[in-house]
Amino acid sequence: MSTTTQSLHTNVDASEHPIAPFLRMDRMPHIWCPTCGIGTIVKCFASALEQTKVDLDKTSIVSGIGCTGRVAGYMKLDAFHTTHGRAIPFATGLKLGRPELLVTVFSGDGDLSGIGGNHLIHAARRNIDILCILVNNFIYGMTGGQNAPTTPVSARSSTMPYGNFEHPFNLVHLAASCGAPYVARWTCLHIRRLTKTFAEALTRKGFRFIEVIAPCSTLYARLNKLGSGLDLMRFYHDNAEIKHGADTREAEIGFQDRILCGKFVDIEKPTFTELMHEHYTKTLGDRFVPMKPEGGWIHE
Amino acid sequence: MKYWRKPLDLDQVKIPKGDVYVVVERCKGCGFCVEYCPKDVLVLSEEFNRKGYHPPKVVKHGECVNCNLCEMICPDFAIFSLPSEAPAEPPKPADAEREAHLEG
Amino acid sequence: MKADPAGVLTGVHYLDGDFACGEGAMAAGCRFVAGYPITPSTEVVERISRRFPMMGGTFIQMEDELASMAAVVGAAWTGTKSMTVTSGPGFSLMMENIGLGAMMETPCVVVNVQRGGPSTGLPTMAGQADMMQARWGSHGDYEPIALSPRSPQEAFDFTIDAFNLAEQYRVPVFVMMDECVGHMTEKVVIPPAEEIEIVPRKLTEKPPGEYLPYQNNGNKVPEFARAGDGYRFHTTGLTHDERGYPEMSEECQEKNVSRLLEKIRGSADKITRFVENETDGADVVVLSYGITARVARMGIDLARKKGVKVGEIRLEVVWPFPEKRIRELSKKVKAFVVPEINYGQMVLEVERCAAGRAGAILVPHAGGGVHDPESISSAILGAVK
Numbered sequence: 001m002s003t004t005t006q007s008l009h010t011n012v013d014a015s016e017h018p019i020a021p022f023l024r025m026d027r028m029p030h031i032w033c034p035t036c037g038i039g040t041i042v043k044c045f046a047s048a049l050e051q052t053k054v055d056l057d058k059t060s061i062v063s064g065i066g067c068t069g070r071v072a073g074y075m076k077l078d079a080f081h082t083t084h085g086r087a088i089p090f091a092t093g094l095k096l097g098r099p100e101l102l103v104t105v106f107s108g109d110g111d112l113s114g115i116g117g118n119h120l121i122h123a124a125r126r127n128i129d130i131l132c133i134l135v136n137n138f139i140y141g142m143t144g145g146q147n148a149p150t151t152p153v154s155a156r157s158s159t160m161p162y163g164n165f166e167h168p169f170n171l172v173h174l175a176a177s178c179g180a181p182y183v184a185r186w187t188c189l190h191i192r193r194l195t196k197t198f199a200e201a202l203t204r205k206g207f208r209f210i211e212v213i214a215p216c217s218t219l220y221a222r223l224n225k226l227g228s229g230l231d232l233m234r235f236y237h238d239n240a241e242i243k244h245g246a247d248t249r250e251a252e253i254g255f256q257d258r259i260l261c262g263k264f265v266d267i268e269k270p271t272f273t274e275l276m277h278e279h280y281t282k283t284l285g286d287r288f289v290p291m292k293p294e295g296g297w298i299h300e
Numbered sequence: 301m302k303y304w305r306k307p308l309d310l311d312q313v314k315i316p317k318g319d320v321y322v323v324v325e326r327c328k329g330c331g332f333c334v335e336y337c338p339k340d341v342l343v344l345s346e347e348f349n350r351k352g353y354h355p356p357k358v359v360k361h362g363e364c365v366n367c368n369l370c371e372m373i374c375p376d377f378a379i380f381s382l383p384s385e386a387p388a389e390p391p392k393p394a395d396a397e398r399e400a401h402l403e404g
Numbered sequence: 405m406k407a408d409p410a411g412v413l414t415g416v417h418y419l420d421g422d423f424a425c426g427e428g429a430m431a432a433g434c435r436f437v438a439g440y441p442i443t444p445s446t447e448v449v450e451r452i453s454r455r456f457p458m459m460g461g462t463f464i465q466m467e468d469e470l471a472s473m474a475a476v477v478g479a480a481w482t483g484t485k486s487m488t489v490t491s492g493p494g495f496s497l498m499m500e501n502i503g504l505g506a507m508m509e510t511p512c513v514v515v516n517v518q519r520g521g522p523s524t525g526l527p528t529m530a531g532q533a534d535m536m537q538a539r540w541g542s543h544g545d546y547e548p549i550a551l552s553p554r555s556p557q558e559a560f561d562f563t564i565d566a567f568n569l570a571e572q573y574r575v576p577v578f579v580m581m582d583e584c585v586g587h588m589t590e591k592v593v594i595p596p597a598e599e600i601e602i603v604p605r606k607l608t609e610k611p612p613g614e615y616l617p618y619q620n621n622g623n624k625v626p627e628f629a630r631a632g633d634g635y636r637f638h639t640t641g642l643t644h645d646e647r648g649y650p651e652m653s654e655e656c657q658e659k660n661v662s663r664l665l666e667k668i669r670g671s672a673d674k675i676t677r678f679v680e681n682e683t684d685g686a687d688v689v690v691l692s693y694g695i696t697a698r699v700a701r702m703g704i705d706l707a708r709k710k711g712v713k714v715g716e717i718r719l720e721v722v723w724p725f726p727e728k729r730i731r732e733l734s735k736k737v738k739a740f741v742v743p744e745i746n747y748g749q750m751v752l753e754v755e756r757c758a759a760g761r762a763g764a765i766l767v768p769h770a771g772g773g774v775h776d777p778e779s780i781s782s783a784i785l786g787a788v789k
Contacts, residue, residue, distance in 0.1 A: 012321040016391035017377050024638070027649060032375065034328035034353070039375030047372065057634035062478070073638060073650065078631040080481065081640035081650070082474065083504050089438075089471035093478025094631060096462045097436050097486065101632050119474075122467040189336075191372040230331045272464075280457045289410070289460045296435030296460060297483030297630065299604050300405050 022046040022056075024076050031070060035229025037188035037214030038068055041135055042075070044191055045106070048198030059102045062091040064116060066142045067216075068108035068135040085115030088123045091130045098295030099273060102131075102202070109136040109150040113169050117149065124178035127206045129271040133198075134171060134209065137216035138253075145219030152255035156223045173248035175209040176265045182208035183265035185251065187236040188215070190261060197263060206271050213259055226256070317384040318366025320358050321391055326378035329353030333370035333379050339363045342370065407431050407564075407600035410459040419592045421585040422447035424556040425515055426455075427594060428563030429487050432602050434513070435461040436486040438475035440468055440494060443527040444583040445517035448489040469494035473501035473514070480510045481639075483605045483630040485567055487513040491583075492521045492534055495541065502576050503542030504641045506664065509618070509626060511570035511605070513563070515579040517586040518745075520771035530584040531771035532694055533746035538578045539723050545661050547668035549675060550578035550723040552693040556590045562720065564600065569675065571603040573667060574625050580722060582745065584695040584774060605630075612636065617648040618660075624667040668724060677721040678729070686715030688787045689733055690741045691754055693719040695774055700743050703780025710781075712788050722750065730757035739763035739787040743780045745771050763787060 014020065014028060023046075032038050049056065056077060063072035065084040072079040082090045087105045095103045105112070112120050112134050123130065139157055140146040147157040147164055150171065154163045176183045182204050186194040194212060201208040215221060215232035226232060236259060243250075244262040251260040270278065280288040307313070320341065327349055333356050334342045341364050345357040356379060358364065364381060371380035382391070411430035419427065426448045429437070437456070439449040453463045466472040472488045479486040490498060495516045505512055518534050520526025534541075538550045549569050553562040563579055570577040608615050608627035617637045618626045629635040642650035643657045668675065683689055688707075692700040697718045704714045715737070719726070730753075734740070739762050742751035748766045755764035767783045769775050 011324040011394040013392040013394045014323045014326060014377070016321065017323060017380050018371060019377050023377070024649075026647075029326050029376065034376075035330040035332070036375055039377065040332070040373055043372055043374070043377065057636070058632050060631045073640065076636050078481075078636055079638040080478070080631075081638070081642065082477075083500055083641055086470065086474035086501060086504075089466060089474035090478035092464070092466075092471075093436065093438060093475035093480075093486065094482055096464060096475070097479030097482030097484040098630070098632050101482070118467050119471050122471070189373075191369065195372070228330075230335060233332060233335070276462075284457055288457050290457075291435065291460045291462050295482045295484050295630075295632070296462070296479075297605055298408050298433040298435065298485070299607075 019043055019046045022049065022076055024074055027074055030074055032067060033218045035215060035217040036067070037137070037229060038071065038135055040188045040191065041133070041194070041212050041214060042071055044195040045133065045198050047195045048202060051195070051199045052202045054102055054202055058100060059104065060094055061104045061106055062087045062094065064107040064111035066108040066111045066140065068106065069111055069142070071106045085111055085119065087111065088116060088119040088130070088132065092123060092128050095128060095130055096273070099291060100293035104131045104133065106133045107135070108141070109134060109138065109171070110140040110148040113171060113174070114149045121174065121178045124175050124180040124207045124209065126272045127179060127181060127269055129205050129207070129273060131201055131208045132210070134211050135214050136171065136211050137214045137220055139216055139220040141216050141219050145223050152253055152257070154255045155220070158223065168253070170248065170252045171211050172209070172251045172264055176248045179269070180209045180265065181206040181267045181269040183248065184263040185211040185213070186261050187213040187240050187259060189233050189236045189240070206269055316366045317362070318364040318381040319384050320364055320370065320379065320381050322355055323378045323394065324349045324355045325351070325394065326376045327353050327355035328376050329355070330375060332373045332375065336373055337370055338367060339365060405602060405604050407597040407602050408433055409597035412594060412597040412600060414594050414596045417592045417594060418589055419556050420447065420587055420589040421553070421556040421559040421581055422517065422587065423451045424560040424592045425563045425579065425581065426451035427592070428560040429513070429567070430455060430459065430461070431594065431600055432485065432564040432567035433604065434485040434487045434567060435459070436476070436479040436484045437461070437463045437488065438466045438472040438479070438486070439489050440466055440472050442491045442494045444519055444586045445489045445491045445515065447586070448515060448517070469497035470500065473498040476512050477501055477505045477508065477510050480512045481631045483607065485511070485605065487515065489515040489517070491517050491519045492531070493524060495534055495537060499542040503544060503546065505576040506542065506546035506548065507641050508639050509574040509664070510576070511574050512576050513566045513570055513579065514576055515563070515581065518580060518582040526772050528583065529772040530582045530695060530745055530774060532582055532696065532744050533749065533771060535580060535722060535744070535746065535749040538580055545665060547665050548576055548578060548723055549573065549668065549721065550580050552580045552719060552722045553585060554694050554697045555585060556588060556592045559585060560592050560594065564602065568603040571605060572625070573671070574628065575668065580694065582694050607633070616646045618644060618646045620663055624663050624670060672724040673728070675721055676724055676726040678726050679718040679720065681716050683715030683717065683733060686713045687738045688712060688741055688784050689715040689717055689737050690743070690780065690784065691717045691719065691750070692743050693722055693750065696743050696745060699775045699777055700780055702777035703743070703775070703784065706777060706781035707784040710785060712784055714784055725753045725757070727757050730754055734758035734762040737762050739765055741765045741767060741780065741783045741787055743767035743769070743775050743783070745769045745774065
C-alpha cells in the first residue's frame with residue numbers, strides 16, 4: 001500500500017474496527033449521545049482486556065441501571081444488566097458462586113454511589129474480589145438529568161433547578177477509606193493512562209475501584225450551559241491534575257474546578273475469599289472444605 | 301517536526317506511517333478525533349452521513365503516525381488506524397444493505 | 405439425582421423448624437446463602453453458617469436484604485443453588501430483586517419465616533400475613549411458587565421440594581413458614597442421601613453460538629447456561645427477546661411476559677399439592693396451611709364430634725393456588741372455612757374460585773399466636789346452619 005495514500009473517510013465495515021470482537025455487533029450502534037464519554041471508556045476497557053489476555057470466557061460484566069448501565073448489554077462477555085444499585089452485590093454473588101470468574105462491575109455514579117452506596121462501602125470493606133469501574137458524569141443521565149450524589153455544589157440539575165446545595169461525595173476518598181486496596185481516578189480524556197490502569201487493575205485482586213470522569217453533553221453540560229461533551233473534554237484537558245499517590249482527601253471535585261487524577265491507592269490486602277479460607281483452615285483444620293474454583297454447581 | 305536540538309539518531313529513527321479508516325455511518329460528529337489527533341490530520345468533512353453528522357476526513361496526507369489515539373478516544377467505535385504497510389487484506393468496505401436498515 | 409451426602413445429616417434429630425429448613429437446603433444441594441439477620445428466621449442461616457464450611461458452601465451475611473437477594477440471584481447464575489432467608493420486613497426489601505429473579509428466570513429459594521406485621525410488628529411471634537405478598541409482592545406480572553410447611557419435618561422436606569421446583573421451572577420459590585413452625589422443636593427424620601431425590605441444575609447442551617438464553621423450548625422453560633462456560637450470554641431485567649437483549653415493544657412484552665406466566669400456569673396441575681380428606685359428601689370444607697393446619701385439625705375434630713360432615717384441605721403448595729379443585733368442591737359443599745393468621749388473604753382466593761357457589765368464611769387471627777380450636781369449630785358449626 002502506498003505510503004502517500006491516506007484513506008479519505010474510507011467507508012469501512014463496522015466489523016473491521018479493532019473493538020469488534022469485544023462488542024455485540026448485532027446491537028450496534030449504541031444508544032449513547034454524541035460526545036458522551038462512555039463509549040471511550042468501553043474502548044479503553046476492551047483494549048485492556050486484549051492487552052492482559054485474560055480468559056474472556058471467564059470474564060463477566062455486571063451493570064446496573066443508567067446510561068453506563070447499558071455497557072453490559074454491548075459487551076460480548078457473560079453480561080448481566082441488573083436492578084438499580086445492585087450491581088455490586090450481584091457481582092459478589094457471581095464471584096462467590098464461581099470463584100474462578102473475573103467479575104467486573106461497570107456502572108454509573110448515581111447507580112453505584114446513590115442507591116447502591118451501601119453496597120459499595122461494604123464490598124470495599126470486605127475487599128470482595130471484583131473490579132469496579134464507576135463512570136462519573138455528575139448526574140443521573142438516563143432519567144433526564146437529576147441531581148446525583150456526585151453533583152458538584154452549585155451545579156444545576158432537573159431536581160435542583162436553582163443549583164445544587166448538597167455536598168457531593170468524594171468517591172475515591174470514600175472507596176479508599178472503606179478499605180479498597182486499589183483506587184484510581186482518570187477522566188475519559190486520559191485514554192492511555194486509563195487503559196494502563198484498567199490493565200493493571202485486571203491483574204490485581206481485591207476490590208479495585210476506578211472512577212472515570214466522563215462528559216454528559218445532553219444533561220449535565222446542557223443544564224449547566226457548559227457546551228457539549230467536547231467542551232467538557234477541553235475542560236478536563238486544562239483542569240485535570242495528575243498526582244499519583246495523593247491523599248484522597250484532596251480529591252474533592254467542585255463545580256468546574258480542578259480534577260485530581262492518578263492512582264491513589266495500590267496495596268496488597270487479602271481478599272474476602274482469602275480471609276475466609278485462611279480463617280476456616282485455622283479454626284476447622286481438615287474439616288474445612290472450600291468451594292472449588294469452578295463453583296458450587298452440583299451435577300452427576 | 302520542529303526540533304530545538306536535532307537528535308543524533310534522527311536518520312535511524314523510523315517514524316511510523318498509518319492509514320485512517322472511518323466507519324462513516326457510526327460517526328456522531330463529536331469532534332474528539334479532530335481535536336486530539338496529535339498530528340492534526342483530521343477535520344470534520346462537509347459531507348453528511350445518513351444520520352446527518354459530519355464524519356471526519358484526512359486532510360494532512362502522509363502525516364498519520366498510527367498512534368491509534370483516534371481509535372481509543374472515539375466514543376462511537378467509528379474510526380481506527382492501521383499501519384500503512386500492513387494489511388495483506390484491506391478492511392472490508394461498509395455493507396450498503398446492512399446500512400440501509402439504519403435509516404429510520 | 406441423589407443428594408450429595410456432604411450436605412445430608414442423616415439420622416433422627418430433634419430440631420426446630422428453622423434448623424430443619426437449613427438442613428433441607430443443604431441436603432438439596434444449596435451451596436450459596438446470602439442473608440441478613442431477622443427474627444425469627446436467623447437460626448436458618450446460623451445453622452448454615454456453621455455447616456457450610458464443611459461442604460464447600462459459601463455463606464455471606466450481606467449488609468441488607470436488598471444485597472442478599474441480589475447476591476442470591478447473582479450466585480444462581482454460576483449454576484450454584486442459592487437461597488436466602490428472611491421475615492416480613494426483609495421480604496418487603498427483597499421484592500425488587502425477586503422481580504429480577506422472576507424476569508431473568510433464575511432458580512432460587514426465598515424462605516420467609518412470617519411474623520406479626522405490618523412493619524416491624526411482632527418480631528418474635530407468629531403471623532401468616534405475607535401470603536398475598538408472596539404472590540404479588542414485586543411489581544408487574546409474574547407467577548411464583550410458594551410452599552407452606554406445618555412442622556419441622558415438613559420444613560426439611562418442603563425446602564428440598566422448593567429447590568427442586570425452582571430448578572424445574574426457573575423461578576424464585578418461596579417457603580412460607582411462620583415463627584411458630586420455625587421455633588417449634590420436633591422430631592425430624594433425615595433419610596440417607598441415596599433416598600433423597602434432587603433436581604440438579606441442568607445446563608444446555610447446545611454449543612455457544614447456537615444457544616439462545618430465552619428460547620421457548622416447548623415447555624416454556626428456557627435452557628440454562630452458566631456464567632463462565634463460554635456462552636457470553638446477556639440477561640437483563642428489561643423486557644427481552646430470546647437472545648436476552650432488551651426490546652421495548654408491545655410484541656416483545658406480550659411474548660416475554662405471557663411465557664413467564666404460562667410457564668407456571670400451564671403446569672399448575674403438576675405443581676399444586678394439597679392433602680385432602682373426607683371431602684366426599686362434606687357440607688363444610690376447612691382449607692388451611694402452615695401451623696394453622698394443625699390447629700384446624702383439632703377444630704375439625706371438635707365439629708365432627710357434633711355430627712357435622714367436615715372435610716379438610718391442607719395446602720402444601722400455596723401458590724399456584726389449587727383453583728380447579730376448589731371450583732369443583734364449591735359446587736358440592738355449603739361453605740369453606742378458612743382459618744388463617746391474618747385478616748383474610750387465602751380466603752380471598754377461595755372466595756374467588758367458589759364464585760358465589762359456596763360461602764368462604766374467614767376465621768381471622770391478628771397474629772402473635774395461633775387460633776383457639778374452638779373458634780374454628782364454631783365457625784364450622786356456623787357455616788352449616
